[in-house]
Amino acid sequence: MSVTSELERGTGSPDVATGIVDCDVHPLLKQGFASLYPYMPLAWRERFERKRAGQAAAGLIMRFAHPNGFIVREDASPRDGEFAGSDPHFLVSDLLDANDIGICALNSLQTGAMCAVLASADESLIIASAANDYYIEEWLPIDRRLRYAIVVPSQDPNASASEIRRVGKHSQICAVAVPPIAIALGNRYWWPIYEAAQELDLPIFLHVTGAEGIYAGAPMPAGGLPDTYIERYVTLSQAAEANLTSLIMNGIFERFPRLRVLFVEYGFVWPLPAMLRMDRLWRGLRHEVPWVKKSPIEYVAEHVWFTTQPIEEPADPRDLERIVKMIGVDNLCFSTDYPHWDNDMPMQSLRMLAPADRDKIMRQNARNVLRLS
Amino acid sequence: MAIPEREEILVGDAAELVEGKFKIIKQGTLNIGVTRLRDGTIRAVRNRCPHKGAAICKGIIGGTWPPSAPGDLAYDREGEILVCPWHGFEYDLKTGDELYRKVPTRLRFYEVIERERKIYLLVARGAADTQDSDASAA
Numbered sequence: 001m002s003v004t005s006e007l008e009r010g011t012g013s014p015d016v017a018t019g020i021v022d023c024d025v026h027p028l029l030k031q032g033f034a035s036l037y038p039y040m041p042l043a044w045r046e047r048f049e050r051k052r053a054g055q056a057a058a059g060l061i062m063r064f065a066h067p068n069g070f071i072v073r074e075d076a077s078p079r080d081g082e083f084a085g086s087d088p089h090f091l092v093s094d095l096l097d098a099n100d101i102g103i104c105a106l107n108s109l110q111t112g113a114m115c116a117v118l119a120s121a122d123e124s125l126i127i128a129s130a131a132n133d134y135y136i137e138e139w140l141p142i143d144r145r146l147r148y149a150i151v152v153p154s155q156d157p158n159a160s161a162s163e164i165r166r167v168g169k170h171s172q173i174c175a176v177a178v179p180p181i182a183i184a185l186g187n188r189y190w191w192p193i194y195e196a197a198q199e200l201d202l203p204i205f206l207h208v209t210g211a212e213g214i215y216a217g218a219p220m221p222a223g224g225l226p227d228t229y230i231e232r233y234v235t236l237s238q239a240a241e242a243n244l245t246s247l248i249m250n251g252i253f254e255r256f257p258r259l260r261v262l263f264v265e266y267g268f269v270w271p272l273p274a275m276l277r278m279d280r281l282w283r284g285l286r287h288e289v290p291w292v293k294k295s296p297i298e299y300v301a302e303h304v305w306f307t308t309q310p311i312e313e314p315a316d317p318r319d320l321e322r323i324v325k326m327i328g329v330d331n332l333c334f335s336t337d338y339p340h341w342d343n344d345m346p347m348q349s350l351r352m353l354a355p356a357d358r359d360k361i362m363r364q365n366a367r368n369v370l371r372l373s
Numbered sequence: 374m375a376i377p378e379r380e381e382i383l384v385g386d387a388a389e390l391v392e393g394k395f396k397i398i399k400q401g402t403l404n405i406g407v408t409r410l411r412d413g414t415i416r417a418v419r420n421r422c423p424h425k426g427a428a429i430c431k432g433i434i435g436g437t438w439p440p441s442a443p444g445d446l447a448y449d450r451e452g453e454i455l456v457c458p459w460h461g462f463e464y465d466l467k468t469g470d471e472l473y474r475k476v477p478t479r480l481r482f483y484e485v486i487e488r489e490r491k492i493y494l495l496v497a498r499g500a501a502d503t504q505d506s507d508a509s510a511a
């Protein structure tokens with residue numbers, strides 16, 4: 001059966017085992033921060049309520065506000081006045097059923113930003129656990145196709161490791177989302193998280209939280225503060241490049257030989273210059289980092305994956321095919337980024353590729369990365 | 374099998390050749406560095422890096438920090454590794470291979486003979502007169 005005909009038919013009940021795997025879907029807390037209160041100890045709930053934490057959890061500063069007002073698609077709202085991504089039943093029919101998606105990885109940026117910098121370290125532990133319990137209880141029982149990347153309080157790696165061990169065995173947990181802070185991912189600071197993730201066979205998700213370039217403690221864009229949403233968006237992959245380099249040059253994949261890392265929503269053109277440059281420099285400078293035992297390109301092939309969205313669109317689509325080949329057809333995983341405005345939907349994506357390659361990216365590769373039980 | 378005609382080029386007294394340094398012999402288009410390895414072997418190397426053509430015999434002769442566990446540092450093979458002065462690629466003076474590469478580039482070695490305490494290079498007759506065009510000895 002060809003991929004195309006299967007896609008265009010729209011089966012209505014995509015199969016967990018064979019459907020498209022969407023590696024980046026963003027759920028929202030239905031009642032905002034207040035949704036987490038039932039999952040918190042009373043004292044913490046009272047503290048957050050008293051300080052009106054829900055209001056402090058808001059997002060972008062003016063210069064980085066989306067010029068059209070929202071980053072979520074207005075056509076993906078469940079009902080008038082409800083935010084896209086806040087209703088799991090609607091998401092299942094609007095995204096999964098309609099697009100032959102057999103598995104989607106839920107990735108809560110909202111709580112990621114709180115854990116990275118918006119909340120204090122102590123608060124972030126409570127928020128991460130409450131958010132994980134919220135999604136595990138209120139979303140995952142609804143459909144087996146829904147999988148969840150647990151969010152960890154990245155300001156405290158040991159607490160993060162405990163959280164991974166606390167909830168990581170649930171069969172619909174597919175990954176560990178590590179909200180980036182201003183410490184490069186190859187730093188020993190992160191070892192407890194990698195150890196726990198490897199122990200539970202969970203890959204690491206890296207994704208911007210939205211706090212980048214705004215709050216102290218979040219990763220900063222290189223070169224100076226961008227002026228606009230577009231400028232910031234274009235430069236967000238700088239942090240991915242820095243972190244990929246840091247992971248490899250610090251020998252993380254030698255230290256944690258079963259660790260898998262998925263770079264989510266950074267696109268997939270940026271790794272190419274980084275990979276080529278790492279390989280070239282490694283030939284002359286490897287003695288500075290002798291634990292990098294082989295070409296960095298080989299570590300990428302074995303341990304690192306990239307989601308496809310947002311897909312760049314060169315004038316000649318064959319250029320993109322060439323880039324896909326250079327990055328590695330086996331190392332790209334399809335993602336929609338639903339319900340955000342810059343989503344890539346399956347019908348339109350990567351049509352220039354040979355059907356077998358496209359099938360790998362849409363359905364197979366992610367099954368080698370996510371823990372799917 | 375016919376042995377190609379070869380000629381000898383005098384390098385100098387055997388005692389002149391010491392570890393850690395090349396003596397450079399230039400004759401016509403030939404440019405060759407000759408040194409003594411730790412084990413006493415005389416090594417003659419084309420003075421041109423297989424990567425981008427640097428005068429590699431002006432690089433460092435030293436050891437290497439071989440692949441090691443994260444955080445550990447080992448040191449090995451002192452005097453047997455040649456590091457290019459341009460981009461720092463490491464070459465094994467025993468085998469000529471670029472180190473740690475799945476498909477290594479290679480140094481070009483020349484044969485030497487020792488006679489009455491003098492060292493001679495053995496090169497194809499006329500080698501010093503031929504235009505040397507290839508960019509890589511790999």
Ligand code: FES
Pocket residue numbers: 422423424425426427429457458459460461462
């Ligand atoms: S020229 Fe020798 S390493 Fe580049």
